Amino acid sequence: MPRHEWKGRRAAARLHPRPPGLRAPRPADAPIILYGWHPVTAALENPARRIRKLFATENAVRRLTQERVRLPLAPEIVRPEAIARRLSPEAVHQGLLAEADPLPAPALEEIPGGVVLVLDQITDPHNVGAIARSAAAFAVSAIVLTARHSPEATGVLAKSASGALEYVPLVAVQNLARALSALKERGYLVVGLDSGGLSDFAETPIRSPLALVLGAEGKGLRQLTLATCDLVARLDVPGKIKSLNVSNAAALALYLASKRLSSA
Numbered sequence: 001m002p003r004h005e006w007k008g009r010r011a012a013a014r015l016h017p018r019p020p021g022l023r024a025p026r027p028a029d030a031p032i033i034l035y036g037w038h039p040v041t042a043a044l045e046n047p048a049r050r051i052r053k054l055f056a057t058e059n060a061v062r063r064l065t066q067e068r069v070r071l072p073l074a075p076e077i078v079r080p081e082a083i084a085r086r087l088s089p090e091a092v093h094q095g096l097l098a099e100a101d102p103l104p105a106p107a108l109e110e111i112p113g114g115v116v117l118v119l120d121q122i123t124d125p126h127n128v129g130a131i132a133r134s135a136a137a138f139a140v141s142a143i144v145l146t147a148r149h150s151p152e153a154t155g156v157l158a159k160s161a162s163g164a165l166e167y168v169p170l171v172a173v174q175n176l177a178r179a180l181s182a183l184k185e186r187g188y189l190v191v192g193l194d195s196g197g198l199s200d201f202a203e204t205p206i207r208s209p210l211a212l213v214l215g216a217e218g219k220g221l222r223q224l225t226l227a228t229c230d231l232v233a234r235l236d237v238p239g240k241i242k243s244l245n246v247s248n249a250a251a252l253a254l255y256l257a258s259k260r261l262s263s264a
Contacts, residue, residue: 031052031053032099032100032102032152032153032154033097034097034100034154034158035087035091035093035094035096035097035098035158036158036162037063037096038163039158039161040096042163043100043166044070048104049100049101049103049166050100050101051072051098052100052101053098054073054074054075054098055075055083055097055098056077056097057077057083060094060096080095083096088156102153105169106142108171111142111144112141113187113209114139114140114208114209115141115210115211115257115261116143116209116212117131117135117140117143117212117214117250118176118179118183118190118211118213119143119146119214120213120225121176121216121219122214125160126160127217127246128145128161129159129160129162129164130160130161130247131143132165132168132170133161133162134247134251135164135168135250136161136164136167137164137254138255138258140254143168143170144172144176144179144183145172146172147172153170176224176225177225177227180213183209187209189230189231190228190231191204191212192213192221192229192231192233193214193221193232193249193253194215194221194226194234195242195243196220197232197234198232198233199233201233201235201236201256202235202236204231204233206257206261207261210261213225214246214253216246235249235253
């Protein structure tokens with residue numbers, strides 16, 4: 001049966017217990033927290049996602065009914081402030097919060113061909129969520145990230161992804177350089193995106209399967225990551241500001257790659 005008493009402070013601590021991007025040990029049976037209309041409804045309609053508990057306001061339940069969203073379990077109807085107490089003050093929950101199991105992730109060798117994004121210690125959950133959203137828009141096969149120094153697929157990241165976590169698997173690896181080498185052995189062309197790249201990505205020869213590697217803002221790609229890439233390219237832009245937010249850079253790179261690979 002659903003709980004009738006919200007553990008507000010405890011839940012908030014679970015969602016925001018550390019500086020962004022640093023994983024904290026999480027009990028194996030701890031739920032993933034999803035909130036907001038798109039993240040929750042996408043999860044509800046994903047047969048692979050097990051929803052443990054669903055909390056909704058009366059307005060949200062009415063909208064779920066009107067839009068005929070599949071409900072694998074009956075929601076507990078609560079007031080908006082009950083959901084807000086579970087989250088950070090700036091969170092926009094739109095009357096929905098779900099506790100769910102993590103999605104199963106494929107092994108690295110199980111990722112199909114096409115385009116894969118590789119994130120080198122990008123720790124900001126907003127950025128990773130926005131990257132996941134772009135990845136879903138461009139039909140990316142998977143996002144590979146480091147098991148450490150990357151955010152978990154819960155809370156802020158899931159909200160920023162706007163449902164994309166249900167469509168693009170996140171594959172966590174212990175050693176990024178070894179993961180890149182494994183992708184290369186499978187025939188992937190591994191292209192690092194870095195401001196110090198020798199060529200403009202728009203003019204760099206690419207092919208499928210393709211792995212695009214992005215680094216954290218400020219730090220960029222680490223030296224071992226750079227050394228493991230087949231090519232390192234930059235994203236040239238015409239304006240006065242030459243650097244892009246990493247999520248914007250990912251969207252631009254995916255757009256360029258999709259245009260060129262589709263016409264190849």
